[in-house]
Amino acid sequence: MSENMRESMEYDVVIVGAGPAGLSAAIRLKQLDENLDVVVLEKGSEVGAHILSGAVLDPTGINKLIPDWKEKGAPINVAVKEDNFLMLSEKGSKKLPNFAMPPLMNNHGNYIVSMANVCRWMAEQAEALGVEVFPGMACSELVYGENGELKGVVAGEFGKNPDGSEGPGYEPGMELHGKYVFLSEGVRGSLSKQVIAKYDLAKDADVPKFGLGMKEIWEIKPENHNEGEVTHTLGWPLGNEAGGGSFLYHIDNNQVYVGYIIDLNYKNPHLFPYMEFQRWKHHPDIAKVLEGGKRVAYGARAVTKGGFQSMPKACFPGGALLGCSVGLVNLPRIKGNHNAMLSGMAAAEAAHDALKAGRSGDELTAYDTELREGAVGKDLKPVRNVAPMNGKFGPKIGMMLGGFDMWFQTIFKFSLFGTVKHGKNDAESTGKAADYAPIDYPKPDGKLSFDRLTNVSFSATNHAEEQPCHLQLGDPNIPIDVNLPEFAEPAQRYCPAGVYEVLRDDDGSNPRFQINAQNCVHCKTCDIKDPSQNITWVTPQGGEGPNYPNM
Template sequence: MTPHQLLEQFGPREAMDYDVVVVGAGPGGLATAIHLKQLAQKAGREISVCVLEKGSEPGAHILSGAIMDPGALTELFPDWKAMGAPLNQPVTADQFLFLSETNAKPAPAAFLPDCFKNHGNYVISLGNLVRWMAQQAESLGVEIFPGFAAAEVLYDEQGRVRGVATGNQGLGKNGEPTDHFALGMELRAKYTVFAEGSRGQLGRELIGRFKLDAGRDPQSYGIGIKEVWEVAPDKHQPGLVLHTAGWPLDANTYGGGFLYHLEDRKVAIGFVVGLDYTNPWMSPFEEFQRLKTHPAIRGLFDGAKRLGYGARTITAGGLLSLPKLVFPGGCLVGCEAGFLNASRIKGSHAAIKTGMLAAQAIADALAAGRAQDELGAYPEAFEQSWLHAELKTARNFKQWFKKGRLVGTLMTGIERWLLPRLGIKSPPWTIHHHVPDHAMLKSAADCPRIDYPKPDGVLTFDRLSSVYLSNTNHEENQPAHITLKDVSVPVQINLKTYAGPESRYCPAGVYEFVKGPDGGDRLQINAQNCVHCKTCDIKDPTQNIVWVAPEGGGGPNYVGM
């Protein structure tokens, strides 16, 4: 049955009204909700706030490196240390290695750009911080609904956003209601804040509907793949932050590795690959597994135990790719818009700051009796903020690396090391790019094939054993949340021209080309493996894959990520 037919038969949907509805309980969404309540308390007013979270709990779908710049958190909670925020391990040392296949050359500390220095920052689990922030939000009176995916944007007769509707529950694979069927609920608001993270499903709809990206550079993304290990006591260096560039990637592919030593003998190792890569034979997952075998890295994992695995895309285009932030009835915050500073490999502080700026604009609008208008005060405040200045300084970072590692490294050194020492805070030039990530793939015939070694099950692993560690689970009897606009495209175009890149760019084994009964190829979609990274939604060269949120609560259940 279609959604319209379901509404006709079972409707109308129940509805709840709030002043503000926030979609997504990540750092940006929770900061918005928290600051709204703080401002209301200060003014002696009431603002009703609801946060929807598609994960089973706040933090279940959160994955980041992560090095935390505590500046924005301090603005939100000046006494966060006394309050018990889980920022326990300060950064104690920075290292940057340029890797070849067998060697590692450290970048001289004196020439390391400030964007790669982390004094005053913390090595954290962002998932744990989000869980703590959710507790603070609830203590202030914010209503958080975990396990409910926002599936539909609601519009009024004038085309203004008036809230969201959660997805229907209890539909079978064929789309027909089961005995457990329940219609989704409408959550109506004077203002709706979208904080879904990178490549949010509803955010993408809003950007298209309101043409928020008109005149901007195409957004640019990366995929981040991460494992958490428990290492031997003599291998652990609490607070050490190590970044790598070079091998195993070629000189024209953006990306690099990271090793972050947390507390309690935990080490996070990860790899980021720009989704503007051109060789369809490349697999970001296998490149990450190769990284661990480098002579400068593999010794760390002698006697270690792998505890967790996950993957997520990052929105990395920076200031030049930021869409317009507001539209009638709502706004975008955090990685939904793309506030990550790729040069610092940090976005959580930006998410919190933008959430606070949006909250101030909303609180002022509500105090003035306004509703569902365009929150112009939010982008105006952003343009006057320290965050805008930070992103303006870094605006060319990803653009330079689109020209190759040599150019990117050289120009990053000039812009982020030399110019500041000449008293020039921001480069006097701006570099643009014009090609979206999905259009960057070359044909497989024009690229060198990459054959990856089989995993050893000790240091390197396959996708399925990795997904197992992500605690991913989906209700099996539900409509597929990954579908194709045209079922012939994967074989007729993607396989024929690009050698089936979806089987390699997905870090969870969702896409698999198999032989049908007639001996022909077909694409099998193993949606139950999906970790909601959104790579397929971004990198599919024909933009034929449709990713929507499954039933609320489905997906990964990350611990300590």
């Protein structure tokens, strides 16, 4: 009945997600043909509300898209002026010489930015060209055409009861149809996941791999601030137990972006990624920057790290996957925004050529080819072995082999190792709890380190309680019957927002699994790391989730 109630609107191109990929596609389409009808649908309350990135921006993408971005007032102002790589021990550090780093690691010419604010500015540029940008419009369903092609999406559905039935204020949403539909949802997008499965887009790809990125914004003392400084660290506290590392970026206005990324292929289910991040801030080199300052924002997001060999086919009947929906992060550079922009432009150009030729609803094969053989592929292919080497040999040996491989390819343009496979996906990598010792984490001090729920309040996340839970269990018995005895139910720890709890009676009996969906910051870690692969993240009502100001 609800489907019959829905109205529909027709566009040339429908774009899901107002991140750098989706907005670049929208802008490029209108640059190519101002008469094209283009719409961008964003689930966040405003453009940028769900954007979280480091971020040091390689400007190659924005240079190609909007060459006069400086004159147009883009919020890209802080050039990198100092580049540091530190190997941490518990009490000290060793600086790695810059000359030893592969040339692609050099941040000269890059900018420290808030990608949330860059996307807000890009949305303004898109709207000035005539693109319709609708925030607060979560896309909950896909619409297929008569020939099995993706035809559109359902957006703006509100008012369901917690059991999924239609409440008294139910609004069925609207179907937005496009001759082509672009999915630029970011990492582990719910619609992208469905499309990849339906069209078997990953059949020729290696398994996808991910990391969990956590970030805080701090206001620090002026004497501790060095605008334009970029510092990355490896080593403590993770050591050789798991892959990952940190970033410390000095933006303007006496602020620093403080973040930690942990590879989600870690084996020890007792590992607590959020607490590793909090413990890291107590290292002397980090604490001296933050002491006397205050944390003003917090957020978390999964990061793609599979690289070139994990890219699924990026085109399918009726549409394309863009940006992190394909997995375009250059892991050693910790950069993907430039590739997201380039992918959006490439998809736009392929769609424009198809529409100009009178085609619609087919596969944009020219886009997939450009993605692999053009600038994006050339950026990703030389670093394709870094992640699998870290996974196979551990961070220390993996870093040495990966560094050698990058240097060798810089000089000789091929790899002695070929293309190394990742092996297991991140969920399958989780070991049994009995095989690993629990980890004792120090209690947060409330000055440098904070408990999860306090930090989540700095993400401004919000969800209406009277709606279906957007964190769906395939089998509600698995968390207690399987994950708790075998893996000590790692959802209690891998979630950076405290969404999942195992509650017990006062005597410790009667364990039960609780989902605090209101806390969710949409990082998607649970959809990736759950060892039973029992959790599926779907979109809540539009406008809900975090409201990041300057991430």
